[in-house]
Amino acid sequence: MTPSLGDLPSEEFRRFAHQLVDRVADYLEQIEKYPVLPDVAPGDIRTQLPSLPPTLGESMETILADVDRIILPGMTHWNHPNFFAYFSITGSGPGILGELLSAAFNINGMLWKTCPSATELEQVTLDWLRQMLGLPKEFWGIIYDTASISTLHAIAAAREQLMDLQIREQGLAGRAEVPRLRLYTSEQAHSSVDKAAITLGIGLAGVRKIPVDEGFRMQPKALAQAIAEDRRQGWRPFCVVATVGTTSTTSIDPVPEIAEICEREGLWLHVDGAYGGMAAVVPEMRHVLAGCDRADSMVTNPHKWLFVPVDLSAFYTRKPEILRRAFSLVPEYLRTSQDHQVENLMDYGVQLGRRFRALKLWFVLRYFGWEGIAARIRKHIQLAQDFAAWIDADPNFERMAPTPFSTICFRAHPPHMDEEEALNHLNERLLEAINGTHEVFLSHTRLHNRYVLRLAIGNLRTEEKHVRRAWVIIREKLKEVIPGIR
């Protein structure tokens, strides 16, 4: 029983933790000295690492030095203010500190008893966030890891609501009494809806994609027609997933009309507000969640636009008892004497293990405060509106979708160049040239088969000068790609 069989000695932990904190602070302070996209080819990092596991322990010095030498040069820096791809996010300082603390506490909050503070802080912080979003009091909240898992649980609850089918007990396979099940979402919905349908045994054919209008919003009339048609053909409709802030264009489905249809048809309405939902903490943006008070469930991700490090997804439902009915399974070894008077959060999902995620949310909500958070989200939206106006004013560019939040869809479209295939090719080359600078990182999508560039703003370090610089690079690169352009 020599002490060398314990943990890293306390004085060493202290020393290296202080060192690491300074490295992290330096890294975040000097983030702009790094290229946002690394200049590496597949395998470049792997080949620098031994293929055999280390036999003997190494010093923390060596390990931390290798972070600088091997890991950092191969990183895409999501912290960089010029990261405009996908959805731009921020793991803020308070969030990082909260995460450090949860790693140190290292609890598993599966039961109330296994860490009362974790369960109760989760309940309180999610209720705070509910209020900030203007959601009704009946909305009960729980933290999952990702929006994909939140949406999986939503659709699982919708499926469980088909009480007569006894799906939890009997499953879906080989049962003559179970009809084909149908779930509706728009053509613009996130791939996690499809993945949930695959997982839950609904299948891709069980997902009917509803067409969108010119603003990329689900068409309620088409939804109603699809449901009626499906019913006539023997399908059993059971769920609609609407989106507030789709991934390609951040369009907002008309939730009030969709809720109307769901109520009439008795379908579970889930709202995917993973990105866009968070905007509702800004009082004048609360309208983006119009109708969501009528939803059965909703997801929004503090790790997307609430400055909390990944992962933390907030899930709300007015019917937690259905979720619980689907997933509660309590083996003897997890029974406690408090079971009748507490919420054991493991009862509401697939995962038994639950980190203390609420801590980082608590730190972020308190450090910035509701007004501070709203001001920051408001600023991101303003920066995006400015950029949208620049696009609109430039004859060589055009906006490809409305900009309700902080993400702009646009493309180069020089005058007299109207062949769609040529435009696609041009924009593909343009994006390559832009990202090839390693100075900014934008991503793309395809709308009506048109290749479209996306610029997303959501990083606390992104200032007007960064957006201006991106705009300069975009125009410069267009000139390089089309040498003759003015």
Place this chain on the structure above:
Amino acid sequence: MTPSLGDLPSEEFRRFAHQLVDRVADYLEQIEKYPVLPDVAPGDIRTQLPSLPPTLGESMETILADVDRIILPGMTHWNHPNFFAYFSITGSGPGILGELLSAAFNINGMLWKTCPSATELEQVTLDWLRQMLGLPKEFWGIIYDTASISTLHAIAAAREQLMDLQIREQGLAGRAEVPRLRLYTSEQAHSSVDKAAITLGIGLAGVRKIPVDEGFRMQPKALAQAIAEDRRQGWRPFCVVATVGTTSTTSIDPVPEIAEICEREGLWLHVDGAYGGMAAVVPEMRHVLAGCDRADSMVTNPHKWLFVPVDLSAFYTRKPEILRRAFSLVPEYLRTSQDHQVENLMDYGVQLGRRFRALKLWFVLRYFGWEGIAARIRKHIQLAQDFAAWIDADPNFERMAPTPFSTICFRAHPPHMDEEEALNHLNERLLEAINGTHEVFLSHTRLHNRYVLRLAIGNLRTEEKHVRRAWVIIREKLKEVIPGIR
């Protein structure tokens, strides 16, 4: 654009991060001054927190002070060396530092391009761990959050392997050509197998629980008979989940015999080694994974017995292409020019978001080294064998299951007290008295309807003196519960 709309200012981050590091170091150093179980009633933490969200930002001082004032008193301290409940775990110093770094980097490793270092470090560290476990070269690894999710993916792949049924495309419901599907696992298997079956639309009825022998191991003969019987009755067997280290008793299913049956019957074999699998890094314990080289997939959790903070579950399969076929869905906005030459890890699962979990695994494997890790696990096993011997030697106690790892199942059974109901009652009161000290925390299970106490060793801070102290408390409390006992 005032700077006050950014993150916590750098100098503040630095100051509070250093403060927090000292608090964390103090906390871990002085962990024994805390009661392992808190003395709180449901609602005690919640009532100390405001019910309204904070409008204005607060200082980090206030927030950190509230951690001490509100959170710490309501915590179950999984770091405490006297935490012997469930499976005892450790978030080691190197693991905590790795987690701090991933929170700071805050990347999403969904694609190779979105952080090449994250994808490649995950590939390398999982291959190191594979070698340490003695698993075959064909085993391809990926990190998920929890063993529940790993097992969900294993069973989803098993389901996808039923190619003729086209489950990904067509689902399971309302299809006359799909038979009822059956999955086999032992009576002692973890509840996550049932939860996966519910989720995947197999249903609880689709899980056939195979009886165990006197050592709580699945009976291969009973498995073979069940499969034959099911086939005769029109079920389609598709998967077997064997366990190396069940949750109640840590029994080891006879994987070689089960693998034989699976190969003969064409069933996917998944091995749940969430806890027990890790013991195979100790050379003389490698036998616990006998037969696992013939499995289709296997899970083992570095956050259980490899000193990595939660969450990090390592999943291996020899058929990653089937997992990929089930879950790969690439929307346009996630296409990259490297797609043909890299692994985009989002293609292999439900979750799109992927934190940089490999960092903490890398830190732990390198800091302790293979030999250092093996020595620590070996010590835990030795401590458990010592405790088992004390139980065996005491006429007032009896061991209730073999002890192949570091978890002991036992109960008080004073001479001449043979009424099972009375024994159950006695042991329930005994556990209450033990945990009521708040000095040690043990959990329980039920075996053959007998109430059984469990003492699990897996914390790097647990020394012989802690186990001895637990043994003293257990015997003292027995004397209190049965005043007359000698």
